[in-house]
Amino acid sequence: xxxxxxxxxxxxxxxxxxxxxxxxxxxxxxxxxxxxxxxxxxxxxxxxxxxxxxxxxxxxxxxxxxxxxxxxxxxxxxxxxxxxxxxxxxxxxxxxxxxxxxxxxxxxxxxxxxxxxxxxxxxxxxxxxxxxxxxxxxxxxxxxxxxxxxxxxxxxxxxxxxxxxxxxxxxxxxxxxxxxxxxxxxxxxxxxxxxxxxxxxxxxxxxxxxxxxxxxxxxxxxxxxxxxxxxxxxxxxxxxxxxxxxxxxxxxxxxxxx
Numbered sequence: 419x420x421x422x423x424x425x426x427x428x429x430x431x432x433x434x435x436x437x438x439x440x441x442x443x444x445x446x447x448x449x450x451x452x453x454x455x456x457x458x459x460x461x462x463x464x465x466x467x468x469x470x471x472x473x474x475x476x477x478x479x480x481x482x483x484x485x486x487x488x489x490x491x492x493x494x495x496x497x498x499x500x501x502x503x504x505x506x507x508x509x510x511x512x513x514x515x516x517x518x519x520x521x522x523x524x525x526x527x528x529x530x531x532x533x534x535x536x537x538x539x540x541x542x543x544x545x546x547x548x549x550x551x552x553x554x555x556x557x558x559x560x561x562x563x564x565x566x567x568x569x570x571x572x573x574x575x576x577x578x579x580x581x582x583x584x585x586x587x588x589x590x591x592x593x594x595x596x597x598x599x600x601x602x603x604x605x606x607x608x609x610x611x612x613x614x615x616x617x618x619x620x621x622x623x624x625x626x627x628x629x630x631x632x633x634x635x636x637x638x639x640x641x642x643x644x645x646x647x648x649x650x651x652x653x654x655x656x657x658x659x660x661x662x663x664x665x666x667x668x669x670x671x672x673x674x675x676x
Contacts, residue, residue: 419652419665419673424584426464429455430573430640432589435656436471436503441478443471443506450659452510455550458662459516464545466580468553468573469507475499496557507552517549522556528575538579545580570636574643574651585644586665587637588656593672594621594634611674614642641674650675 421427431451438444459465473492476499477484482491504520511518521540527533544551555572570587577585597605611618622635634653641651654671658664665671 419669419671421458421463421584421662421666422461424463424582424650426466426580426582427458427584427586428466428468428573428577428580428582429586429662430468430569430588431470431656432569432587433470433474434590435588436469437474437478441474441483443475443502445506447659448506448510451656451661452507452514454660454662456511456514456516459550466541466545466551466553466576466582467507468569468576469503470554470569471503472496472499472554473557475502493558493560500554500557503554504552511550517547518552519544519549521551521553523553523572523576524556524560525572525575527556528572528579534579541580570640571643574640577644577649578647581647582649585640585649585651586662587640587651587653588661589637589653590655590657591634591637591653592655592670593653594618594638596621607670608672609669611641611672612676614638614645614674645674 435447436444455465455467473487473495474484476495476497477487479498479502480495482495484492487495500520500522508518521537523537527537541551553572553576555569573585573587576582592607594608594611595605596608599605608621619638622633622638637653641653644651651674652665652671653674654661654665
């Protein structure tokens with residue numbers, strides 16, 4: 419897919435990609451992704467990252483599995499895991515001579531006019547300074563957001579905030595299928611969705627992964643928000659080491675938009 423039409427791109431990264439089988443940061447995968455992101459930036463795109471992973475990494479740091487955590491333990495894990503996450507992004511981008519900055523938001527922030535404007539001003543200033551914003555939910559104070567989804571809705575709201583042209587949702591799914599591919603080997607990937615109809619919403623695959631809390635359902639909701647803002651959404655499998663390169667060179671994903 420030709421991404422040249424998109425000046426400002428928000429990339430959302432799910433926990434299932436960032437956390438490996440040992441419940442540690444998947445540094446090998448992250449290294450390849452950041453090569454792709456740097457290439458995008460050097461091609462003239464403005465990139466913003468919405469990254470999950472803090473709770474999973476913090477839980478590992480504390481020695482507690484995410485599935486066993488109470489809400490307050492998830493909030494505590496986020497406090498520890500966010501340090502690990504932010505440091506990793508900074509380290510990997512620094513090696514490639516690019517600067518990063520951390521922004522923590524809640525959906526309440528984006529529903530409050532003053533805080534919405536403050537967030538917008540901060541992000542726009544970072545972009546002007548040639549700094550890559552790394553955005554995550556402020557899970558240390560969030561409650562509903564932790565239980566809602568894996569940052570998909572936040573990523574869509576960020577697209578609205580910064581008037582992005584494209585949202586890329588990376589997770590461990592290929593996109594939207596006409597049936598559950600786990601149960602039906604003949605299920606077909608829907609490559610283009612022009613409008614989120616009731617029929618499209620009913621195709622939601624509500625399966626969860628061990629570390630992620632989203633799924634196709636939350637991604638469809640995010641895509642619907644973006645469509646209302648004239649922003650395209652790409653749902654793609656990020657399990658490959660160079661997932662953006664694969665998007666550029668193929669079509670095995672779902673695009674929401676004309």
